[in-house]
Amino acid sequence: MNVVMLSPGFPDDMPYFTRALAAAGARVYGVGDQPVQALRPEVREALTDYLRVDDLWAEERTVRAVADWMRNRSIDRVECLWEPGMVLVARMREAFGVPGLTVEQTIPFRDKVRMKDVLDRAGLRTPQHARARTREEVWRAADRIGLPLIIKPVDGAGSADTYRCDTAPELDAAIAAMRHVPEVNVEEYVDGEEFTFDTISIGGHVAYENVAWYRPKPLVARLNEWISPGVIALRDLEPEPIRRGRELGRAVLSTLGWDTGIAHMEWFLNAQGDAVFGEIGGRAPGGRLTHVMNYASDVDLFRGWAEAVVHRTFSQQADRRYNAGAVFKRAHGTGRISAHEGLDHLLRRHGEHVAHLDLVPVGQPRRDWRQVVTGDGWVVVRHPDLATTIEIFDAFAAELRVLAS
Numbered sequence: 001m002n003v004v005m006l007s008p009g010f011p012d013d014m015p016y017f018t019r020a021l022a023a024a025g026a027r028v029y030g031v032g033d034q035p036v037q038a039l040r041p042e043v044r045e046a047l048t049d050y051l052r053v054d055d056l057w058a059e060e061r062t063v064r065a066v067a068d069w070m071r072n073r074s075i076d077r078v079e080c081l082w083e084p085g086m087v088l089v090a091r092m093r094e095a096f097g098v099p100g101l102t103v104e105q106t107i108p109f110r111d112k113v114r115m116k117d118v119l120d121r122a123g124l125r126t127p128q129h130a131r132a133r134t135r136e137e138v139w140r141a142a143d144r145i146g147l148p149l150i151i152k153p154v155d156g157a158g159s160a161d162t163y164r165c166d167t168a169p170e171l172d173a174a175i176a177a178m179r180h181v182p183e184v185n186v187e188e189y190v191d192g193e194e195f196t197f198d199t200i201s202i203g204g205h206v207a208y209e210n211v212a213w214y215r216p217k218p219l220v221a222r223l224n225e226w227i228s229p230g231v232i233a234l235r236d237l238e239p240e241p242i243r244r245g246r247e248l249g250r251a252v253l254s255t256l257g258w259d260t261g262i263a264h265m266e267w268f269l270n271a272q273g274d275a276v277f278g279e280i281g282g283r284a285p286g287g288r289l290t291h292v293m294n295y296a297s298d299v300d301l302f303r304g305w306a307e308a309v310v311h312r313t314f315s316q317q318a319d320r321r322y323n324a325g326a327v328f329k330r331a332h333g334t335g336r337i338s339a340h341e342g343l344d345h346l347l348r349r350h351g352e353h354v355a356h357l358d359l360v361p362v363g364q365p366r367r368d369w370r371q372v373v374t375g376d377g378w379v380v381v382r383h384p385d386l387a388t389t390i391e392i393f394d395a396f397a398a399e400l401r402v403l404a405s
């Protein structure tokens with residue numbers, strides 16, 4: 001099988017998915033804007049061929065370039081697990097007659113207002129919302145929806161340009177701060193806990209699923225540098241509120257016509273105990289969550305995805321053995337990392353429950369936590385018992401201090 005894989009080396013987890021496709025027996029044809037030398041060696045090894053384009057997002061040109069390049073070879077699948085490439089791969093599928101979502105089917109995955117409109121029509125619970133282009137339209141929506149509310153770009157990512165407004169002056173300030181965003185989504189603020197729903201599907205059937213709990217909510221993590229945020233993949237998906245989220249997520253997948261591949265959804269559990277849908281990405285989760293899911297079940301979901309795409313099967317036994325939580329650290333201070341304070345003590349206490357430890361080494365420049373989810377390092381802890389997992393997670397969040405000076 002010949003698979004065209006867009007951006008095979010970027011971002012973070014793409015090399016793992018690319019390598020898994022080759023391991024599943026596919027011939028992988030990479031297309032990206034990175035020079036071939038910038039690809040990690042294992043990506044280069046996994047690729048049968050690589051086409052470098054100057055501007056991957058110049059959609060028509062990229063589709064034509066790939067058509068020329070693949071002229072004498074068949075194209076069986078086109079894949080991209082990076083959000084901005086979703087529409088581009090759909091265009092390629094249409095152009096090359098390859099199975100998978102069309103452009104029309106992909107739009108609701110990229111446009112949060114369209115997505116919620118489709119889900120509302122199917123009777124699924126989403127926050128009340130409206131699309132707005134001007135100050136007047138935002139205010140009209142706010143009058144209808146009421147405060148508190150959220151305003152965010154219709155195609156946002158990483159909680160960028162996302163504001164919670166509790167008062168009229170806050171809403172005015174948010175409108176002023178968002179003048180560079182042409183179109184916004186005004187939404188009822190859903191109070192409560194926030195979760196993911198992550199799936200690998202084959203022909204519309206969910207073959208693997210995961211629910212992870214954000215600690216704290218991504219927006220709070222984005223607004224407060226001092227927090228060590230993270231996410232815990234839950235071992236037990238059967239408690240009633242979690243079941244409600246899974247059912248909602250499955251209904252979303254079938255409403256949107258999702259067929260085969262990995263998807264990442266977000267949902268809220270509100271104060272009344274209702275599951276309210278947040279958003280869906282028709283791609284792998286960010287924030288290293290695929291690794292965290294792997295640690296929860298001792299599986300390889302990079303391989304699981306590739307097997308689903310290439311052979312339409314999911315043969316691994318994904319028993320949920322642990323709660324697995326990732327904590328992301330942000331250094332205190334500026335400049336270079338100078339110490340990992342508290343680490344020795346934490347490892348003495350909890351070392352056997354640490355599955356993964358990857359801190360920016362002493363002497364290296366600290367990272368920009370707004371750009372890099374993993375910040376100045378990440379730790380995965382795991383334990384069969386949730387309360388114990390939370391305790392260890394909180395210990396790494398509070399007592400591990402990455403210092404920079």
Ligand SMILES: Nc1ncnc2c1ncn2[C@@H]1O[C@H](COP(=O)(O)OP(=O)(O)OP(=O)(O)O)[C@@H](O)[C@H]1O
Pocket residue numbers: 127150152155156157158159160162187188189190191194217218219220266278279
């Ligand atoms: N209606 C809402 N009620 C409460 N919180 C919200 C709401 N909409 C967004 N948020 C908060 O803002 C965050 C970012 O919003 P959302 O997930 O829609 O956008 P995003 O920037 O695309 O996120 P991602 O990083 O997942 O791509 C959410 O994770 C949540 O914490």
Ligand SMILES: [Mg+2]
Pocket residue numbers: 158159266279
């Ligand atoms: Mg989100």
